[in-house]
Amino acid sequence: xxxxxxxxxxxxxxxxxxxxxxxxxxxxxxxxxxxxxxxxxxxxxxxxxxxxxxxxxxxxxxxxxxxxxxxxxxxxxxxxxxxxxxxxxxxxxxxxxxxxxxxxxxxxxxxxxxxxxxxxxxxxxxxxxxxxxxxxxxxxxxxxxxxxxxxxxxxxxxxxxxxxxxxxxxxxxxxxxxxxxxxxxxxxxxxxxxxxxxxxxxxxxxxxxxxxxxxxxxxxxxxxxxxxxxxxxxxxxxxxxxxxxxxxxxxxxxxxxxxxxxxxxxxxxxxxxxxxxxxxxxxxxxxxxxxxxxxxxxxxxxxxxxxxxxxxxxxxxxxxxxxxxxxxxxxxxxxxxxxxxxxxxxxxxxxxxxxxxxxxxxxxxxxxxx
Ligand code: ZN
Ligand code: ZN
Ligand code: ZN
Numbered sequence: 527x528x529x530x531x532x533x534x535x536x537x538x539x540x541x542x543x544x545x546x547x548x549x550x551x552x553x554x555x556x557x558x559x560x561x562x563x564x565x566x567x568x569x570x571x572x573x574x575x576x577x578x579x580x581x582x583x584x585x586x587x588x589x590x591x592x593x594x595x596x597x598x599x600x601x602x603x604x605x606x607x608x609x610x611x612x613x614x615x616x617x618x619x620x621x622x623x624x625x626x627x628x629x630x631x632x633x634x635x636x637x638x639x640x641x642x643x644x645x646x647x648x649x650x651x652x653x654x655x656x657x658x659x660x661x662x663x664x665x666x667x668x669x670x671x672x673x674x675x676x677x678x679x680x681x682x683x684x685x686x687x688x689x690x691x692x693x694x695x696x697x698x699x700x701x702x703x704x705x706x707x708x709x710x711x712x713x714x715x716x717x718x719x720x721x722x723x724x725x726x727x728x729x730x731x732x733x734x735x736x737x738x739x740x741x742x743x744x745x746x747x748x749x750x751x752x753x754x755x756x757x758x759x760x761x762x763x764x765x766x767x768x769x770x771x772x773x774x775x776x777x778x779x780x781x782x783x784x785x786x787x788x789x790x791x792x793x794x795x796x797x798x799x800x801x802x803x804x805x806x807x808x809x810x811x812x813x814x815x816x817x818x819x820x821x822x823x824x825x826x827x828x829x830x831x832x833x834x835x836x837x838x839x840x841x842x843x844x845x846x847x848x849x850x851x852x853x854x855x856x857x858x859x860x861x862x863x864x865x866x867x868x869x870x871x872x873x874x875x876x877x878x879x880x881x882x883x884x885x886x887x888x889x890x891x892x893x894x895x896x
Contacts, residue, residue: 536568537606539667540582546663547584553632555582555663556622556648560639561833562664564761567603577618577644580607581625591621619644619651629655635663665838669830670852675762676876676885679831679854682719682759683874683885686766689713690753690888697896699747699772703727703740710755719757719764722835726754726767733769734868736825736860747773750867751895756835763835765856766886767872770895782819782861783869783892789813789859790871790890793827797857797875797882803839803847810859819861828856831874853877854885 543555543566557563557580564570566580578596582588587608592600594611601609610625612618626632629652636645637660649657671679693709701709707727714721728738729745733752745751749772756764769786771779793810807827814823826842831854839847841855858872873886 532568533605535672536566536603539566540588540606542667543582543663544584546667547582547635550635550658550662551633552635552658552663553584554626554634555637555660556580556634556640557582557637557660557664558640558644560637561761561837562637562639562660562668564833565664565668569600569603573639573641575641577612579618579622579644581622582607589625591618591625593618619647622648623651626652626655628652632656633658635660637664661838668832669838669847670850671832671854671876672852675832676852676854678760678762679764679874679876680885682757682762682764683766684887685717685719685759686714686756686764687886687888688717689719690755690766690768694770694893694895698751699745699896702742702744703729703732704742706745706753707740707755710753711757714755714757719759720761722756722758722763724755724835726752728752728868731865731867734862734864734866736862736868736870745772747896750775750779750869752868752870754870754872761833763831763833765831765835765872765874766888767858767860767870768888768890768893769869769871770893772895774894775892778863779867779869780892782822782863782867785814785817785819786859786861786869786871787890787892790857790873793857793859794873794875794882794884797849797877798880799849799851799877801849803841803845803849803855804843806849806857807841807843807845810857814859814861822861822863823859824862825860828858828872830855849877851877851879 559573578592633656635658730749733750751770754767789810796809810827828841830837860870862868875882
């Protein structure tokens with residue numbers, strides 16, 4: 527993409543945000559440093575004690591209140607909005623009030639990620655306003671990816687799988703969970719991916735804890751192993767889980783692996799436009815429940831993915847998001863038997879016109895490693 531078409535893309539996203547504001551009868555959208563800002567601007571940084579706030583009105587031109595000495599940083603991105611700088615001795619919330627007024631009878635959507643201290647100050651200064659969660663405006667837009675966004679997710683997935691494959695090219699028995707995770711992270715860095723932190727390596731009984739905190743347990747023959755990790759490619763995230771066994775697994779491990787594998791496949795086959803997220807969860811859960819392991823499937827079936835590793839929609843009972851072409855999310859059923867072992871198989875998928883495409887291609891068959 528050229529710089530100009532990128533600029534147009536961000537302006538188009540802001541226009542979609544304005545249409546979404548109209549749809550929920552909301553007057554303003556406030557967005558600070560976060561993936562929401564990255565989505566709307568192509569730029570963000572770590573939030574700090576200095577307020578930077580994009581103010582998108584339902585109609586008309588947007589404004590952005592930023593620290594005055596950072597104006598040169600924001601200038602290249604200010605295509606569809608005007609910048610308003612605040613000096614170190616000024617109150618940035620007062621600048622917001624100059625734009626918005628006191629908020630009387632206005633509804634303001636405030637993006638999900640904003641330091642609480644700013645939310646409290648804004649609510650005090652704009653005392654007449656009604657407040658709405660920013661996801662009511664932005665989630666719907668961010669959920670549906672463009673072809674370029676899906677390309678980035680596909681590249682992130684492929685590079686992450688290469689890192690996993692290179693880990694398994696050598697024996698891993700004898701290493702600690704932490705050492706394995708460090709190798710995986712190094713594999714991501716070597717392939718140009720951004721580290722997003724986190725990642726789960728659970729060996730033996732630790733594999734039965736879905737969000738196990740990777741520790742110092744040493745991998746040994748006879749251990750089950752769950753590996754769940756990812757990184758970022760141009761901001762877009764990968765997230766894959768595979769379960770392995772060091773040496774020959776016991777029959778029950780094979781059984782829960784097979785059931786999880788089938789549940790993952792059935793849920794994938796159920797994805798198409800028009801189906802709801804909770805229906806996909808019900809497909810995976812129904813299969814595991816029918817096999818007698820319902821209570822051992824401890825979590826939802828999946829989550830959206832994009833600029834955030836976890837974002838809307840969520841594949842869980844009660845979430846009735848209707849799937850649409852371009853939505854991307856994980857399908858990651860699991861069975862966890864406390865004190866013994868656990869299995870989870872996770873792929874990222876993209877909804878297509880008549881079904882779904884897997885963005886992950888790492889084999890899902892049970893693999894015995896050493
Ligand atoms: Zn998780
Ligand atoms: Zn994961
Ligand atoms: Zn996940």
